[in-house]
Amino acid sequence: MKELRRYWHSLCCFWSSSIAAELEYPLxxxxxxxxxxxxxxxxxxxxxxxFGNGVALGGWSWNGSLIVLGLYTxxxxxxxxxxxxxxSRIVNHIQTGTLDYVLLKPIDSQFWxxxxxxxxxxLPGIIAGFCLICWALLKPSSSISYGLPSSGALLLAAxxxxxxxxxxxxxxxxxxxxxxxxxxxxxxxEVLRYTLVAGRYPVSAYPPALRLIFTFVLPxxxxxxxxxxxxxxxxxxxxxxxxLCVAGIxxxxxxxxxNYAQRFYTSASS
Amino acid sequence: MKWAWRVARALITSQYALMLEYRAEIxxxxxxxxxxxxxxxxxxxxxxxxxxxxxxxxxxxxxxAAFVVRQFTVVWLINVFEEDALQGRLSPFLLQPISxxxxxxxxxxxxxxxxxxxxxxxxxxxxxAAPGLIWLPSAGALFFGVIAIMAAFLLRFLLQLVLTTFCFxxxxxxxxxxxxxxxxxxxxxxxxxxxxxxxxxxxxAMATPFPWMIDFPARLIAGEPVNIALGFxxxxxxxLLLLPICHLLWRAGLRRYSAMGA
Amino acid sequence: MSIxxxxxxxxxxxxxxKQPGIAGTxxxxxxxxxxxxxxxxxxxxxxxxxxxxxxxxPNGAGKTTTLKMLTGLIHPSSGELSVAGHKPWQRxxxxxxxITLVMGxxxxxxxxxxxxxxxxxxxxxxxxxxxxxxxxxxxLAEMLELGEELLRPLRKLSLGQRMKTExxxxxxxxxxxxxxxxPTLGLDVNAQVRVREFxxxxxxxTGATMLLTSHYMxxxxxxxxxxxxxxxxxxxxxxxxxxxxxxxxxxxxxxMELSKIHSxxxxxxxxxxxxxxxxxVQLLIPRAELSERVAALLNRFEVVDLEVSAPPxxxxxxxxxxxxxxx
Numbered sequence: 001m002k003e004l005r006r007y008w009h010s011l012c013c014f015w016s017s018s019i020a021a022e023l024e025y026p027l028x029x030x031x032x033x034x035x036x037x038x039x040x041x042x043x044x045x046x047x048x049x050x051f052g053n054g055v056a057l058g059g060w061s062w063n064g065s066l067i068v069l070g071l072y073t074x075x076x077x078x079x080x081x082x083x084x085x086x087x088s089r090i091v092n093h094i095q096t097g098t099l100d101y102v103l104l105k106p107i108d109s110q111f112w113x114x115x116x117x118x119x120x121x122x123l124p125g126i127i128a129g130f131c132l133i134c135w136a137l138l139k140p141s142s143s144i145s146y147g148l149p150s151s152g153a154l155l156l157a158a159x160x161x162x163x164x165x166x167x168x169x170x171x172x173x174x175x176x177x178x179x180x181x182x183x184x185x186x187x188x189x190e191v192l193r194y195t196l197v198a199g200r201y202p203v204s205a206y207p208p209a210l211r212l213i214f215t216f217v218l219p220x221x222x223x224x225x226x227x228x229x230x231x232x233x234x235x236x237x238x239x240x241x242x243x244l245c246v247a248g249i250x251x252x253x254x255x256x257x258x259n260y261a262q263r264f265y266t267s268a269s270s
Numbered sequence: 271m272k273w274a275w276r277v278a279r280a281l282i283t284s285q286y287a288l289m290l291e292y293r294a295e296i297x298x299x300x301x302x303x304x305x306x307x308x309x310x311x312x313x314x315x316x317x318x319x320x321x322x323x324x325x326x327x328x329x330x331x332x333x334x335a336a337f338v339v340r341q342f343t344v345v346w347l348i349n350v351f352e353e354d355a356l357q358g359r360l361s362p363f364l365l366q367p368i369s370x371x372x373x374x375x376x377x378x379x380x381x382x383x384x385x386x387x388x389x390x391x392x393x394x395x396x397x398x399a400a401p402g403l404i405w406l407p408s409a410g411a412l413f414f415g416v417i418a419i420m421a422a423f424l425l426r427f428l429l430q431l432v433l434t435t436f437c438f439x440x441x442x443x444x445x446x447x448x449x450x451x452x453x454x455x456x457x458x459x460x461x462x463x464x465x466x467x468x469x470x471x472x473x474x475a476m477a478t479p480f481p482w483m484i485d486f487p488a489r490l491i492a493g494e495p496v497n498i499a500l501g502f503x504x505x506x507x508x509x510l511l512l513l514p515i516c517h518l519l520w521r522a523g524l525r526r527y528s529a530m531g532a
Numbered sequence: 533m534s535i536x537x538x539x540x541x542x543x544x545x546x547x548x549x550k551q552p553g554i555a556g557t558x559x560x561x562x563x564x565x566x567x568x569x570x571x572x573x574x575x576x577x578x579x580x581x582x583x584x585x586x587x588x589x590p591n592g593a594g595k596t597t598t599l600k601m602l603t604g605l606i607h608p609s610s611g612e613l614s615v616a617g618h619k620p621w622q623r624x625x626x627x628x629x630x631i632t633l634v635m636g637x638x639x640x641x642x643x644x645x646x647x648x649x650x651x652x653x654x655x656x657x658x659x660x661x662x663x664x665x666x667x668x669x670x671x672l673a674e675m676l677e678l679g680e681e682l683l684r685p686l687r688k689l690s691l692g693q694r695m696k697t698e699x700x701x702x703x704x705x706x707x708x709x710x711x712x713x714x715p716t717l718g719l720d721v722n723a724q725v726r727v728r729e730f731x732x733x734x735x736x737x738t739g740a741t742m743l744l745t746s747h748y749m750x751x752x753x754x755x756x757x758x759x760x761x762x763x764x765x766x767x768x769x770x771x772x773x774x775x776x777x778x779x780x781x782x783x784x785x786x787x788m789e790l791s792k793i794h795s796x797x798x799x800x801x802x803x804x805x806x807x808x809x810x811x812x813v814q815l816l817i818p819r820a821e822l823s824e825r826v827a828a829l830l831n832r833f834e835v836v837d838l839e840v841s842a843p844p845x846x847x848x849x850x851x852x853x854x855x856x857x858x859x
Contacts, residue, residue, distance in 0.1 A: 006659045013656040017649040021642075031445040035452065042456035049466050052318035100605050101640035104633055106625035107657045184294035187302075194302040198311075206311040209400075266621065267607045 010107060011115055018085070018117040032121035036077070036128050043069055043200055050201075058205035063136045064232055065202060070132035071161070071224040072199045075168055077125025079193065083169060085117040087176040091186040094179055099265065110258045114173065137231065153233045156240060160227035163247035167219055168196075170250035173258070180261045199224040222246055277368060278376070285373075285380035296381065300388045303344070306337040307396075309461050322466040328494065330403055332463055334396075335415070335488040340460065341389050342382050343423040343483060347374050348434045348447045355437050355527075364524070371431070371520070378427065407491050414498060415491035421505045422483045428512040429479060435516065438523030453478065459485030479508040534578040535709060535741050536602065541611035543572040543597050543765075571597040573765040574611065579743070581708070584735055586756030587745040588849065594765040595745045596713060602743065603633050603711055616708055629658060632707040634698055636717030641686050647697040648682045651704060658705040665704065672700045676730055692723030699730065712744045716751055728754050749846050761849070777848060783816045786826060789837040802829055811836070816843070 022028065047065055050057055057065050090113055093099040102109050137149065149157070175188045195218060198206070203214050203221040214220040222243045229235040289296065310333035313319050319329045351374065354360050363370035397404035407415065433450065436443040455461060458480040464472060475481050486501040549565045572594040579585055587595045600606040601613065604620030604627070613620060618627035641650045648669075655665035673682060676696045681689055689697065695715065702710070712731075716724040732755055735742055746752055752759060752773065759776060761769035769776050786803065790811050799805055802825055803815035817825050822840070829835065 002659075006656070010653070010656040013653045017645055017653055020649065021644050024644075025442060027440075027442055028445060031442075031449060034449055038449065038452035039455075042452055042461075045456060045471075046462050049462050050312065050316045050318050052316075052321050052466065055317040057312075057316050097635075097638050098640065100600075100633070100635070101638070103605060103623065104603060104628055104631070105657050106628040106659075112657075182294070184292075185298060187295055187298050191298050191302040195304060195308070197305060198308045201312050205315045207315060210308075210311045263607075266605055 007107070007111065014116050015118045019120050022120055028121055032080070033124045036073070036124045040069075040073060040128055040132065047201075050205075058202050060202045060204065063139065064228065066136035067133050067228045067231055068202050068224050069200055070129045070136060071164075071228055073129030073132060074126050074161070075129075075164060075196075075199065075223055077122040077127075077129060078165055079122070079168065079172075080125060081119055081122025082115070083172045084122075084189075085119045086114055087172050088186075088189060089113070089117070090176040091179045091183065094183060094265075103262070103266070109262065110173075110255065114169070133231070149231050149233055153230055153235075156235060157227050157230040160230050160235075160240060160243050163243045164223045164227055166247040167222055167243075167250045170247075170254040171219075173254045177254070177258050177261045180265050196220060196223070202228070219246060219250075277372075281373060281376040282380055285377045286383060288377070289380045289384040293384070296384055297388050299344070300341060300385055300392065303337065303340050306333045306340060306460055309333060313462070318466060319463070322463070324463060324465060328492065329463070331405065331492040332488055332494065334403060335491040336460055336484050338389060338393075338491065339419055339422065339484055339487045341385055342419050343426050343487075344382075345378065345423070345426045345430045347378070347427065347430050348437070348444050350374065350377075351434050352437045352441075352444045356441070360527070364527075375427070378423075382423075407493055411491055411493045415487055418487035418490050418501065418505075421502065421509075422487050425479055425505050425508055425512075426483055428509055428516055431516045432512060432519060435519035435523045438526050454480055454483070457481060458483050459488065479504075482508065533581075535581040535616055536577075536579040536743070537612070537614045538578070538602075539576050539612040540574045541572060541576070541598070541601060541613055542570070542574050542609050543594075543601060543606065544609045545569045545571060570765050572601070572608075575762070575765075575767045576611075577760060577767065577770055579741060581741050582735070582739045583758060584731075584742040584744065584756050586752040586759045587743065587762060588752060588759055589745075589762035593762045595762055598762065599633075599711055599713055599743065599745060603631060604628075605633075629705060630708045631711065632702040632705070632709075633711045634702045634713065634715050636695070636712075636714035639686070639694065639698055641694075641697060641701055643687050644685055646683050646685050647689075647701070650686075651682070651701055654701055654704050660705060668704055668706070669700070672703055675733065676700055677726070692719050692726070695719060695723065695727060696730075699727070703734070706738070706740075708740060710740055710742045712742065712746075714746055715744070716746065716748055724748065724750065731755060749844075753845065773845070777842065777845060782819050783843060784819050784822050785814060785841050785843045786817055786822075786829070787812070787814045787837075787839040787841070788829065788833070788835050791834040791836050794833070798833075 044066070047057075047062075047069060051062055051065075056062075060068070090099075093102060093113075102112050105112060171192060172189055175185075175192055178188070179186050198210075198214055198218075199220045203211055203225040206214060211221075215222075226235065226239050226243050230240060310330060313329055313333070314326060319326075324332075351360075354363070360370065363373060393404060429450075430447060433443060433447050436446065457475040457478055464475060464481055464485050467475060482501060482505045486496065486505070489496045490498070490501075546566050546568055549567055575594075575598060587599065589595045597606060601608050602615055602620060604615075604623045607621045616627060616630045618624060618630075620627065620631075641647055651669055652665070655662070660668070669682075673679065676699060678693070678696055678700065681693050682697065682700075686694060686697065699715070710731075715731075716727050719727065728751060731742065731744075734740060742755075744751060744756060757772055759769065759771070759773050760767055761776065769779070785806070790813065793810060794808075794813070796805060796808060799808070799813065799815065803817035806814040806816055808814075815829075826838070826840070830838070
């Protein structure tokens, strides 16, 4: 219990100090806000083009697709807030040797590396994403108005969203941890970011081959489509359970990989 | 003239050797350019392209061409420049008799040269995965397409150069470039063929330099009917507009840099 | 009961060899050749609580590797090791709270943050209550002569001030053992003196054990009554510095300025010639025969000026390493 309090207190300190540092650059706030709004506007524009002749996108209605887009925006905001600032630093630590200092602290090194900094500039994305989701759920549309989802659907969707966050974190962390072996692939997280853009659209909008890839190779489907289905009450329980299992496996995998990476680092470094 | 040729050769060979060291990173950067292929997946699933009069084959050729065009028109000037300026590496460059911009330009050209085999391998893999996707463009299309790619690269370089000069005044100029990426993404034809735009938006897009960076070269290579003269004229016009702006801003920026005693 | 106990500690690295060029890459893929590098070879020593011990040795001797094994950052290949009653490589939280590592060429504090913010983070991580942390910060800041520097972002401080804040951050949790890897690297003379004074003072006040590696002999001579000499991974002296100089070269340096110019043969039999240039000559004479040889020199030559001193330690040790390498 005392340990948990110590970790919580450390987390609060981590985040208050990094927010204080970021707030020294107020220009960033405007740039991020404009960037999020611009990206959102552009994505909605493209979505409108795709719905041009009225045919649904892979069986998804306009409102449904907006929900998927909203979820993607939330995940992107989370990436900017937590994943990007922390995990891109891991390579820095390895290259400059300051990873030693992290390993010497009496606190779990994966915890430190994953949560040490936070960027408040991801918040506009998260907020905008949630606003879009609410608007899509409540807005009366020509075909169906979904209205508020049932509390069961909301809970399931929330759980699946958390599962998505965990999967996303694990993907990022695994790639960043690989830089202990392959320093040269430090920008692999950028590739991840650019390929996850596929999550903007429901997975059934893609041709079957890509659908397979986005479900089993790069679990984009689990990130946005499945939580969206849950919100719309269309979720089949199999996929929901699968998503939660995948999240658990990814998190465990990232932990195992990190332990192995640490053992490698301390046996072979000088 | 002979001196200029010698300097150019030295710069290109040294930058190429440097790029070879960054092979692994460049492969990853090439992979991160898959957006047009993802968009191809989405567009072929929807019926909107057919409604705009684009056949499935035209669609796939366009996006594949856009993928290749994007690989060879990538500009990363502002990131390295900002880093160099912050770390103080700029000062030794400025002491040399040639402008540091030539160094950055040759770095870009060398990086593109080192990408050629990587893109070739990626295209080969795509061809194996989906045999109908790959085709050989006609000689004319290829010829004009390559020139269009080079022209588009130059245009993008100049556009980013304008923003890069702001690094002399602000530490966060690279963030502003990210804002410029948004119209680039949505108006240049990477995520949607421009023909699918509503007429008003299409007219707006054509007034910006962005369609000429991706849409124009991609359609040339894909073999679609396109007004070649108009395209090249537009690119040249934009370049001529940006060149004096770059020159003035660069000079002003250098004055400020030396005044700050960096 | 010693606080650090090392018995036949070794670290051997396996490095794969790769020839340059494309052919080399292919050969490397198919058949890997390995080479074993012994960084540390069966070192044994023990250190009592409260001691200040210096690690001396040329670059690549194995000092940093040994230090990292003591902090648990590197697994030893063989041998026994215990620090503060723990096996370091297990990196248990209880062990980590008792040690600290300061590296002169790397910082743990974040560049953009004021030091005080980073210190608060450290206090939270080590579980130090806020009031107690503030008291310790004030106390250490006074000892280190730091005031409003703690409120400025780290990048705006000079190297000396940064080093002092690093020391503050490292000592916040009152560790029992301090490991210092070149703490005065790059500092100007005054800053070096201040850091040394602080470390000696801290040791007296708290009784913390200190292990120090350094290239600056000044650090070792002022701070370390005991020195461990490491060369090519082996420990070949463990004792005081004066014992070392006695062992290495029981010689004195005699510098003379003569009124006439002489040649090398004239000095034959009086001692080893260190240098001979014009009117100046410097000889190395065994201490046992110092007085009679100096008397003989004064007799034989017309001496304008004479100076007898102990050869500088750096030269002795440097010479020792060179001769060991030849072996």
